[in-house]
Amino acid sequence: MTQILCVAGARPNFMKIAPVMAALREAGIAAQLLHTGQHYDAAMSDSFFADLGIPQPDHHLEVGSASHAVQTAEIMKRFEPVLERAQPQAVLVVGDVNSTIACALVAAKRGVRVIHVEAGLRSYDRAMPEEINRVLTDQLSDLLFTTEKSALANLMREGIDPARVEFVGNVMIDTLHRNLARAVPAAATLGAAVGEYAVLTLHRPSNVDDPDTLAALLGVIAEINRQLPVVTPLHPRTRANIEKFGLADKLDGLRVLPPVGYLEMLGLMRDAKLVLTDSGGLQEETTALGVPCLTLRENTERPITLDEGTNTLVGPSPAAIRRAFDDVMANGGKRGRIPEYWDGRAATRIAHALKGWLPMQKGLRAA
Numbered sequence: 255m256t257q258i259l260c261v262a263g264a265r266p267n268f269m270k271i272a273p274v275m276a277a278l279r280e281a282g283i284a285a286q287l288l289h290t291g292q293h294y295d296a297a298m299s300d301s302f303f304a305d306l307g308i309p310q311p312d313h314h315l316e317v318g319s320a321s322h323a324v325q326t327a328e329i330m331k332r333f334e335p336v337l338e339r340a341q342p343q344a345v346l347v348v349g350d351v352n353s354t355i356a357c358a359l360v361a362a363k364r365g366v367r368v369i370h371v372e373a374g375l376r377s378y379d380r381a382m383p384e385e386i387n388r389v390l391t392d393q394l395s396d397l398l399f400t401t402e403k404s405a406l407a408n409l410m411r412e413g414i415d416p417a418r419v420e421f422v423g424n425v426m427i428d429t430l431h432r433n434l435a436r437a438v439p440a441a442a443t444l445g446a447a448v449g450e451y452a453v454l455t456l457h458r459p460s461n462v463d464d465p466d467t468l469a470a471l472l473g474v475i476a477e478i479n480r481q482l483p484v485v486t487p488l489h490p491r492t493r494a495n496i497e498k499f500g501l502a503d504k505l506d507g508l509r510v511l512p513p514v515g516y517l518e519m520l521g522l523m524r525d526a527k528l529v530l531t532d533s534g535g536l537q538e539e540t541t542a543l544g545v546p547c548l549t550l551r552e553n554t555e556r557p558i559t560l561d562e563g564t565n566t567l568v569g570p571s572p573a574a575i576r577r578a579f580d581d582v583m584a585n586g587g588k589r590g591r592i593p594e595y596w597d598g599r600a601a602t603r604i605a606h607a608l609k610g611w612l613p614m615q616k617g618l619r620a621a
Contacts (some may be wrong), residue, residue, distance in 0.1 A: 255284060255341070255343075256284055256285070256286050256340050256341065256342040256343075257283050257284045257285065257342060257343045257344070257612055258278060258283060258284070258285045258286075258342055258343065258344050258345070258346050258369070258608070258612075259285070259286050259288055259336075259337065259340050259342040259344070259345050259346070260274060260275060260278075260285055260286065260287050260288065260345075260346045260348075261288050261290065261333075261345060261346065261347045261348070261353055261354070261357045262287065262288070262289055262290070262308075262311075262348065262353070263289065263290035263291065263292035263317075263329070263351055263352070263353025263354075264290075264292040264349075264351040264352075264353060265302065266349050266351060266533075266534070266535050267348050267349050267351060267353065267354075268302040268303065268306060268308060268516070269302070269306065269425075269426045269429045269430075269516065269535065270348040270349055270371060270372060270425045270426055270429070271287070271308065271348055272306040272307065272308045272429050273425050273428035273429055273432065273600070273601035274346065274348070274371060274425055274601045274604060274605075275287060275308060275309060276307075276601065277601035277602050277604060277605035278605050278608070280602075280605065281605035281606070281608070281609055283605060283608060283609065283612070285346075286312040286313065286340060286342070287308070287309060287310075287311045287312055287313075288311060288312065288313040288314075288315070288333070288336060288357075289311035289313070289314045289315070290315045290317050290329050290332075290333070290353040290356070290357070291314060291315050291316040291317045291318055292317055292318075292319075292325065292329070292351060292352060292353045301515040301516070302515065302516050304515075305433070305515050305516045305517050306429060306433070306516060313336045313340070315329060315332040315333060315336070317329050317332060322352060322383055325352050325356075326352045326355065326356045327356075329352065329353055329356035329357065330356045330357075330359065330360050333356065333357050333360050334360050334364070337360060337361060337364055337366065338364075342366065343366075343367065343612055343615055344361075344366065344367040344368065344369050344396070344397075344612070344615065345357060345358065345361040345366055345367070345368055345369070346368075346369040346370075346371065347368065347369070347370055347371070347391060348370075348371040348372055348425070349371075349372050350372070350375070350384040350385075350387045350388040350391070350534075350555075351384070351387065352383075352387065354370075354387055354391050355386075355387040355390050355391050358370070358390075358391045358394045358395065359390070359394060361394075362394040367396040367397070367615055368391075368394050368395045368396055368397075369395065369396065369397045369398075369399070369608075370391050370392060370395040370397070370398050370399065371399045371425060371604065372399070372400075372401055372424075372425070373388075373391075373392050373395065373398035373399060373400050373405060373409065373419070374392060374398065374400045374404075374405025374406060374408045374409045374419070375388060375401070375402075375405055375408070375534075375555040375556060376388065376389075376405075376408045376555055377553045377554060377555040378553065379552070379553050381460070382458075382460075384534075384555075385555070388555070389412070392409060392412065392414060393412070393414070395418070396418060396615075397418055397420070397607075397608075397611060398414065398418055398419045398420070399419075399420055399421075399422045399600075399604055399607070400419060400420070400421050400422065401422075401423060401424040401425075401538075401558075401595075401596075401600070402421075402424075402556075402557075402558040402593060402594075403421055403594070404557060404558065405419075405421075406419055406421065420603075420607050421595065422595065422600045422603035422604050422607065423594070423595025423596055423597060423599065423600035423603060424538060424593075424595070424596045424600055425600045425601050425604070426535055426538055426539065427538065427539075427542050427596040427597075427598060427600065428598050428599070428600050428601050429516075430520065430539055430542050430543070430598075431597075431598030432598065433516070433517060433520060434520065434524070436517055437517055437520040437521035437524055438515075438517045438518045438520075438521040439521050439525065440485075440521055440522050440524075440525040440526070442521070443511070443514065443518045443521060443522060444485065444509065448483075448525075449483075450482060450483075450527045451482060451483040451484065451485050451509075451525075451526060451527065452478065452482050452483070452484045452485070452526060452527060452528040452529065452530060453484075453485050453486070453487075453522050453523060453526045453528070453529045453530070453531075454475060454484050454485070454486040454508075454529075454530045454531070455486065455487065455489065455529075455530075455531045455532070455533050455536060456468075456471065456486070456489065456492050456531075456532055456550070457489035457491055457492055457532065457533070458532040458551065460532075460551070460570070461532050461550060461551075461570055462489075462491060462492045462495045463495060465495075465499040465501070467570055468492075468495060468496070468499060468501060469499070469501055469504065470570065470572050471550065471570055471572070471575075472496075472501055472504035472505070473504065473572060474572035474575050474576055475504075475508065475530070476504055476506075476507065476508070477576065478530075478575075478576075478579050479507050479508055480507075481579075481583065482527060482528065482579075482583070483509060484508050484509065484530075485508075485509040485511065485522060485526075486505075486508055486509070486510055486511065487511040487512065487513055487514045487518075487519065487522070488510050488511065488512065488513070489513065490513070520539075523536070523539060523540060523543055523545060524543050524545070526545055527545075527546075527582070528545070528546050528547075528548065528579070528582050528587065529545055529546070529547045529548070530547075530548045530550060530575070531547065531548075531549060531550065532549065532550045532551050534554070534555060534556055537549055537554060537556050537559040537563070537565045538556060538559060538563075538596075540559075540563070540564050540565065541558075541559045541562070541563030541564050541565060541590055541592070541593070541596075542592060542596055543564075544564060544589055544590070545564060546564050546566070546582050546586070546587025546588055546589075547559070547563075547564050547565045547566065548565075548566055548568050548575060548578050548579065548582075549565055549566065549567050549568065550568060550569065550570055550575065551567065551569060551570075552567075552569045552570075553567070554567055558593050559590075562590055562591055562592075562593050563588070563590040563591075563593065564587065564588045564589060564590040565588070565590075566578050566587075566588060
């Protein structure tokens with residue numbers, strides 16, 4: 255009997271599901287893995303399974319890319335018959351991608367309990383599709399595992415019973431701890447000895463879908479590159495928009511890479527002087543690594559990285575980015591400290607909690 259059906263679908267999910275699957279196995283909890291195929295490119299999916307030792311999926315929906323509505327609907331259509339066959343006690347979803355809300359919604363409507371790992375994070379920006387996914391998934395969930403204590407207050411404001419919430423820490427940091435010694439040195443990824451450098455990642459629609467915003471960001475990055483070499487593994491969406499908007503010349507002088515595997519990216523971050531990003535996960539990973547991070551967004555759903563970590567919120571403003579960069583160069587940037595329970599044992603806490611929770615769920619459904 256399958257006790258838990260675990261769902262992953264996109265690159266941010268893989269770093270979260272890897273330690274969870276391992277911890278469930280160690281705890282003797284029967285689990286299956288379903289890959290929705292939301293990220294279907296081998297460079298953004300298959301390599302992560304190999305790098306992180308994630309078992310091959312028991313089910314693969316092979317959904318592929320589409321608009322948010324079409325992709326979410328297609329996942330729901332393909333997930334329901336798998337759920338019917340597997341008959342799990344619960345469906346476990348991670349993060350905030352379309353796969354998360356799609357599978358949570360199907361499970362809830364079928365009367366199957368939903369477990370959400372990384373619950374309660376809020377940017378309070380409904381223009382972010384991920385924010386909508388987060389809020390709705392938490393409302394559907396029977397058991398909610400949080401990465402930071404502030405998440406509980408967010409959930410209680412939304413009417414969620416705190417008895418359904420458990421603070422366990424950050425499973426992404428579990429993955430970082432387990433793989434740091436295996437991280438590929440920057441010199442190996444770049445093919446040459448390197449001195450100090452910055453890492454840039456850009457992919458959010460608010461930054462890359464508007465030609466003026468993208469041009470301004472690339473302009474200030476070009477300025478930074480004249481002082482500190484910038485390495486950027488370029489997201490396919492960002493690359494396509496740069497070409498579409500005629501901005502390819504703004505990449506001149508930058509070290510542009512294709513999407514890289516987890517171990518390569520971990521090495522690039524670990525060895526960097528600075529990371530500039532609009533990614534949620536990189537805000538957390540740089541805090542764990544003690545590397546200064548400039549987040550190119552107006553808000554963050556991970557406030558602990560600002561309050562305790564190495565993250566500084568600068569938005570897409572070239573002037574603010576430049577000021578923060580100058581401070582890093584002059585003063586070394588924020589160093590912060592490691593938040594509570596970011597200790598590599600979050601997944602173990604999840605498995606321990608589930609050992610007690612699952613036997614109590616027979617015939618019950620949380621209100």
